Amino acid sequence: MSTDKRLVKKTSLDKLFDSIKQQGKTIFAPKLKNGKVNYEQVERFSDIATDYIQTTQSAKVVAFPRTEKILDYTKSKEGIAVVEIDLQSISEVVIWGVRPCDAAGFLPLSAIFNWDTKDIIYNTRLEKTTLIGFSCNKCDESCFCTSVAGNPGGTEGSDMMLTQLGDNGDYLAEIITEKGKTIVDKNPDLFETAGEIDKQKYLADVPVKFNQTEIKDKLANFFENEIWLQQSLRCIGCGACASVCPTCACFDIQDEEHGKRGSRVRCWDNCGLSIFTLHTSGHNPREYQSQRWRQRILHKFSYMPERLSVYGCSGCGRCSRACPVDMNIIEHLTAIQEA
Numbered sequence: 001m002s003t004d005k006r007l008v009k010k011t012s013l014d015k016l017f018d019s020i021k022q023q024g025k026t027i028f029a030p031k032l033k034n035g036k037v038n039y040e041q042v043e044r045f046s047d048i049a050t051d052y053i054q055t056t057q058s059a060k061v062v063a064f065p066r067t068e069k070i071l072d073y074t075k076s077k078e079g080i081a082v083v084e085i086d087l088q089s090i091s092e093v094v095i096w097g098v099r100p101c102d103a104a105g106f107l108p109l110s111a112i113f114n115w116d117t118k119d120i121i122y123n124t125r126l127e128k129t130t131l132i133g134f135s136c137n138k139c140d141e142s143c144f145c146t147s148v149a150g151n152p153g154g155t156e157g158s159d160m161m162l163t164q165l166g167d168n169g170d171y172l173a174e175i176i177t178e179k180g181k182t183i184v185d186k187n188p189d190l191f192e193t194a195g196e197i198d199k200q201k202y203l204a205d206v207p208v209k210f211n212q213t214e215i216k217d218k219l220a221n222f223f224e225n226e227i228w229l230q231q232s233l234r235c236i237g238c239g240a241c242a243s244v245c246p247t248c249a250c251f252d253i254q255d256e257e258h259g260k261r262g263s264r265v266r267c268w269d270n271c272g273l274s275i276f277t278l279h280t281s282g283h284n285p286r287e288y289q290s291q292r293w294r295q296r297i298l299h300k301f302s303y304m305p306e307r308l309s310v311y312g313c314s315g316c317g318r319c320s321r322a323c324p325v326d327m328n329i330i331e332h333l334t335a336i337q338e339a
């Protein structure tokens with residue numbers, strides 16, 4: 001559908017929040033807790049954090065939880081009885097205040113969860129999720145959305161995008177999908193007609209740091225290169241980078257068994273960890289941290305664009321902010337481009 005543009009008064013934003021809540025939707029929004037801003041279930045508009053650049057964890061946690069039960073089973077003499085997760089029990093969710101890089105992160109995530117088998121649990125969660133994006137009017141040195149085809153007002157992945165027009169201004173609302181239109185239809189009084197608005201001048205200035213196409217081309221012949229060892233020497237393999245990433249989709253399946261009953265659980269996994277590819281035999285095809293670092297960069301900037309036609313990075317900068325030893329992805333990608 002073509003993008004419809006409306007104006008939402010700053011003083012109407014709380015009414016919009018309350019109206020969505022009254023419709024029975026669960027709202028996740030950035031909230032300050034224990035010194036960090038993260039997506040939390042929010043009951044009151046006043047609980048939403050506004051003074052931050054980026055949440056520590058990405059919004060993916062709503063559609064792809066850190067751990068989730070996918071089935072229950074019971075063993076008996078007759079065999080194993082399986083009860084799969086009831087998809088009807090997945091509730092309608094609104095993620096309020098999603099940054100454009102987080103919303104864009106759902107595209108690679110969806111590509112991974114649908115490249116062969118369609119992941120019905122992920123797809124159902126995402127179908128039941130409405131993303132209300134908020135453009136960025138400020139950034140920090142870790143942000144690089146403009147280097148990976150994004151921008152601080154990008155609408156890709158969002159159902160509705162709100163851009164504040166100045167520090168204390170009202171909001172331009174871009175209605176991008178049917179889900180976004182449903183919000184407008186249910187709250188017609190809160191969405192006024194918008195005149196001509198130059199949204200660009202209200203956005204953060206995020207400089208382009210590298211050329212991702214050049215990097216992709218270079219990586220095609222970069223498997224055996226000393227740069228992987230040089231770059232990963234200080235990596236301690238903690239896995240923080242993948243944990244905070246909006247596009248990382250690796251998971252492990254574990255059975256939690258109690259007597260004859262058990263649950264099969266999907267848990268996030270992490271390519272930075274030394275046991276990620278450890279075989280039962282003891283052999284590990286990615287024995288060294290340099291091989292794990294190489295895999296992380298090749299997967300996001302070479303294999304995914306080649307195989308899924310989408311890059312595995314939305315430029316949120318979380319991995320650089322979270323890394324305890326200051327592995328900076330912009331520096332490393334720039335070095336690869338210049339190598």
Ligand code: SF4
Nearest residue numbers: 245313314316317319
């Ligand atoms: S690789 Fe780093 S910058 Fe890119 S999307 Fe993941 S966390 Fe963000």
Ligand code: SF4
Nearest residue numbers: 235236238239241323
């Ligand atoms: S967060 Fe830093 S130290 Fe930890 S695995 Fe990632 S790159 Fe290595």
